[in-house]
Amino acid sequence: MKRLLVILALIAAPVWAVQPDEILDDPVLEERARDLSKDLRCLVCRNESIDDSNAELARDLRLLVRERLVAGDTDEEAVDFIVSRYGEYVLLKPRAGGTNLVLYLAGPVMLLLALGTAALYLRRRQSAPKTAEEGLDAEEQARLKEILEE
Amino acid sequence: MIVELGHFALILAALTAVVQAVVPLIGAHKRWPAWMAVAEPAAGIQFLLTAFSFCALTYAFVVSDFSVTLVTNNSHSMKPMLYKISGVWGNHEGSMLLWVLILTLFGATLAWFGNNLPPSLRARALAVQSLVSVAFYAFILFTSNPFLREGVPPFDGNGLNPLLQDPGLAFHPPFLYLGYVGLSMAFSFAVAALIEGRVDAAWARWVRPWTLAAWVFLTIGIALGSWWAYYELGWGGFWFWDPVENASFMPWLLAAALLHSAIVVEKREALKSWTILLAILAFGFSLIGTFIVRSGVITSVHAFANDPERGVFILAILAIFMGGALMLFAARASAMEAKGVFSIVSRESVLVMNNILLAVACFVVFIGTIWPLVSEIFFTRKLSVGAPFFNMAFTPFMVLLGVLLPVGAMLPWKRANVLRAARPLLPALLLAFALAGLAWSVQSEKSLLGPVGVFLGTWIVVGAMVDIFSRTGRGAFGQRLGRLKRLPRADWGKAVAHAGLGVTMVGIAGLMAWEQEDIRVVQTGEPWTVGAYEFTLNSVERVQGPNYISTMGDVTVRRDGNFVATLHPEKRAYPVQSMPTTEASIDYRFLRDVYVVIGDPQNDGGWAMRIYIKPLTNWIWLGCLMMAIGGVFSLSDRRYRVAAGARKSVPSAGVPAE
Numbered sequence: 051m052k053r054l055l056v057i058l059a060l061i062a063a064p065v066w067a068v069q070p071d072e073i074l075d076d077p078v079l080e081e082r083a084r085d086l087s088k089d090l091r092c093l094v095c096r097n098e099s100i101d102d103s104n105a106e107l108a109r110d111l112r113l114l115v116r117e118r119l120v121a122g123d124t125d126e127e128a129v130d131f132i133v134s135r136y137g138e139y140v141l142l143k144p145r146a147g148g149t150n151l152v153l154y155l156a157g158p159v160m161l162l163l164a165l166g167t168a169a170l171y172l173r174r175r176q177s178a179p180k181t182a183e184e185g186l187d188a189e190e191q192a193r194l195k196e197i198l199e200e
Numbered sequence: 201m202i203v204e205l206g207h208f209a210l211i212l213a214a215l216t217a218v219v220q221a222v223v224p225l226i227g228a229h230k231r232w233p234a235w236m237a238v239a240e241p242a243a244g245i246q247f248l249l250t251a252f253s254f255c256a257l258t259y260a261f262v263v264s265d266f267s268v269t270l271v272t273n274n275s276h277s278m279k280p281m282l283y284k285i286s287g288v289w290g291n292h293e294g295s296m297l298l299w300v301l302i303l304t305l306f307g308a309t310l311a312w313f314g315n316n317l318p319p320s321l322r323a324r325a326l327a328v329q330s331l332v333s334v335a336f337y338a339f340i341l342f343t344s345n346p347f348l349r350e351g352v353p354p355f356d357g358n359g360l361n362p363l364l365q366d367p368g369l370a371f372h373p374p375f376l377y378l379g380y381v382g383l384s385m386a387f388s389f390a391v392a393a394l395i396e397g398r399v400d401a402a403w404a405r406w407v408r409p410w411t412l413a414a415w416v417f418l419t420i421g422i423a424l425g426s427w428w429a430y431y432e433l434g435w436g437g438f439w440f441w442d443p444v445e446n447a448s449f450m451p452w453l454l455a456a457a458l459l460h461s462a463i464v465v466e467k468r469e470a471l472k473s474w475t476i477l478l479a480i481l482a483f484g485f486s487l488i489g490t491f492i493v494r495s496g497v498i499t500s501v502h503a504f505a506n507d508p509e510r511g512v513f514i515l516a517i518l519a520i521f522m523g524g525a526l527m528l529f530a531a532r533a534s535a536m537e538a539k540g541v542f543s544i545v546s547r548e549s550v551l552v553m554n555n556i557l558l559a560v561a562c563f564v565v566f567i568g569t570i571w572p573l574v575s576e577i578f579f580t581r582k583l584s585v586g587a588p589f590f591n592m593a594f595t596p597f598m599v600l601l602g603v604l605l606p607v608g609a610m611l612p613w614k615r616a617n618v619l620r621a622a623r624p625l626l627p628a629l630l631l632a633f634a635l636a637g638l639a640w641s642v643q644s645e646k647s648l649l650g651p652v653g654v655f656l657g658t659w660i661v662v663g664a665m666v667d668i669f670s671r672t673g674r675g676a677f678g679q680r681l682g683r684l685k686r687l688p689r690a691d692w693g694k695a696v697a698h699a700g701l702g703v704t705m706v707g708i709a710g711l712m713a714w715e716q717e718d719i720r721v722v723q724t725g726e727p728w729t730v731g732a733y734e735f736t737l738n739s740v741e742r743v744q745g746p747n748y749i750s751t752m753g754d755v756t757v758r759r760d761g762n763f764v765a766t767l768h769p770e771k772r773a774y775p776v777q778s779m780p781t782t783e784a785s786i787d788y789r790f791l792r793d794v795y796v797v798i799g800d801p802q803n804d805g806g807w808a809m810r811i812y813i814k815p816l817t818n819w820i821w822l823g824c825l826m827m828a829i830g831g832v833f834s835l836s837d838r839r840y841r842v843a844a845g846a847r848k849s850v851p852s853a854g855v856p857a858e
Contacts, residue, residue: 067435068719069719069799069808070719070720070721070802070808071721073719073720088587088588089588091584091586096442097440097441097442097443097584097586098440099586099587102435102437137582138581138582138583139582139583139584140584141583141584142584142585142586142587142588142589143585143586143588143589143592144571144583144584144585144589148579148581149575149578149579149581150575150581150583152567152571153567153568153571153575153585153589154593156563156564156567157560157563157564157567157593160560160563160564161556161560164556164559164560165556168549168552168553168556171552172542172544172549172552173544175470175538175540175541175542175548176541176542176543176544177541190318193402194400194401194402197316197401197402197405198401198402198405
């Protein structure tokens with residue numbers, strides 16, 4: 051597993067995730083920048099946030115996020131700005147609108163379906179009539195008993 | 201020469217597999233004992249041939265035979281022996297060979313130790329198992345042959361990816377494959393039972409050990425991979441919700457569900473068709489996992505071989521086996537009459553709830569994993585689904601599972617009174633609330649994550665203790681304590697595994713909620729503090745390793761002026777692959793890890809340094825270990841040993857037992 055960073059390291063020079071010179075002096079802004087960075091994707095990497103990534107592009111994006119925050123953007127404005135530039139692909143948690151509703155609702159709907167089915171099943175099991183034995187002959191019954199009783 | 205023999209043995213094994221897939225199936229249908237009996241020697245021969253083939257490939261790696269393309273691409277004469285050997289499965293072709301080796305190993309085990317199974321069920325299960333191997337032999341021989349030779353052998357190989365040169369990772373893939381492939385046994389049994397048209401308690405008792413074993417291996421494999429990521433990748437993440445990780449996690453979730461539903465089949469003869477379906481799906485997800493890793497359809501940080509031809513081949517295997525099995529299921533499932541009758545409040549229904557939570561959680565992971573693909577193909581909307589989504593969508597299921605688990609584990613079969621069953625758990629509940637409150641008041645940030653994790657962990661761990669103690673019956677405390685030792689191992693397995701889940705939950709929540717991080721430029725000799733710790737970078741030196749050059753820092757860690765540890769974070773450069781890796785240096789303790797990473801030199805002569813204080817991290821893997829140990833306890837329970845081979849010698853058929 052994780053043949054990770056292989057490709058990554060080939061793309062990128064051995065820089066690092068968040069580097070000391072990127073950090074903002076204002077700890078509150080920096081904290082916000084870090085939180086935002088965790089939800090933004092490094093576009094040239096595979097499934098990594100810009101907060102974790104070593105790639106040059108991730109560094110550029112981190113700096114961009116900080117630039118926007120310093121310029122006075124709210125979190126939403128900063129994210130919107132980046133999405134308008136790089137597209138929806140940059141969000142690690144897609145927005146819950148349009149077709150993405152399927153993604154967001156699939157879990158809850160499936161849970162309800164499963165609970166419904168289970169409720170029906172459980173109600174049936176409360177009073178299931180004893181059906182005829184399923185064609186085990188005497189020998190098999192004996193063997194089954196032997197196994198079950200260790 | 202040996203390599204050619206290995207290649208030849210593999211082809212022979214494939215032919216044996218064809219025979220084993222066809223003859224016993226016909227034999228079982230026509231009730232011809234001789235034809236059914238073909239399955240056993242065939243399974244043994246298949247395993248021995250594949251094992252020989254695997255040894256031949258290993259030999260090529262050990263002697264660094266660079267006329268074999270695979271060895272050239274993945275090995276190097278300077279590499280330490282351990283990594284020459286682990287290089288055999290550190291690549292696509294070799295890992296597929298390991299995959300079939302394990303597949304045939306399981307088949308052979310069934311042939312050798314499955315004497316107590318009805319002959320027709322055994323013949324059919326072995327035939328289905330062999331059908332799976334036929335597909336994978338074809339895959340190897342036609343699309344990913346490891347034995348291909350190089351026209352002009354080079355002087356030396358390209359080496360193995362340095363990230364993979366690690367003891368933890370050397371054993372990570374074999375464990376995962378043991379798990380994935382172990383689920384093929386559950387699949388074979390499920391399909392065989394569908395063909396037979398019969399599922400009973402004995403069937404569940406045969407299937408459960410295989411599932412349990414597969415689940416234990418998956419647990420260890422996933423934990424090893426996660427631990428490796430933690431110490432190797434340099435920022436101490438332990439789980440990334442990467443498609444390939446999800447690929448191993450989905451079968452794990454379903455195998456956990458299957459373990460529990462098989463208990464209901466075994467004890468109460470209910471949930472039969474659902475259990476069969478789970479067995480089919482669990483292996484299906486193993487195949488999907490293989491597809492995800494090897495096709496490159498879904499981009500992943502660690503995709504393996506991005507070859508569309510291979511992807512299509514695996515997709516075809518997946519479609520044939522899942523399609524076939526599900527069609528058979530649709531045709532035959534109605535024949536699986538449930539027998540047990542139980543009330544809505546009972547052990548049976550909480551196990552149903554367990555299955556719902558695990559299966560739907562698996563479904564959520566699945567949707568999240570394939571959604572980028574679906575969205576791009578059908579809605580031309582290119583998007584990503586990453587860790588933030590999964591954390592949000594997956595966690596509620598685990599929280600619910602954690603809340604229900606201790607109560608569910610205590611409920612009696614058939615009919616239960618929740619209040620009466622849960623009364624002994626009151627101390628666990630109070631303790632859990634108390635500790636969660638303590639965590640809440642002590643932590644500096646007001647986030648719920650940590651306290652909820654502490655609550656769930658305490659509730660589950662203490663709940664498991666109460667559960668096992670309640671099994672000792674009535675009597676004086678000392679007497680009951682004495683009886684603990686004599687409880688069936690399955691009871692211990694249940695308690696230990698459940699407690700392990702609790703420990704893992706605390707670890708994850710603790711790490712995510714209370715981690716401290718510090719990034720800065722450091723001059724040698726100037727101390728700085730992070731949290732309660734003081735760090736000093738004493739020196740940075742260049743060190744020559746066996747096949748790498750390292751930049752190694754020397755960091756002293758103190759707490760309140762007292763010496764804690766000396767750490768040596770490294771940056772390594774592997775000249776053969778011209779690739780750098782960071783080697784974090786970690787001071788492991790029971791309650792926290794201090795995690796130190798050294799970065800690039802700065803213009804002013806300082807060094808970039810990253811420090812993390814990671815509380816409770818080791819609990820994550822400790823919990824996984826406990827889950828695996830619990831599984832092993834359960835596996836060694838007397839009733840499985842009896843069922844899985846050591847059958848008392850019954851003189852002849854027809855003699856009533858006992």
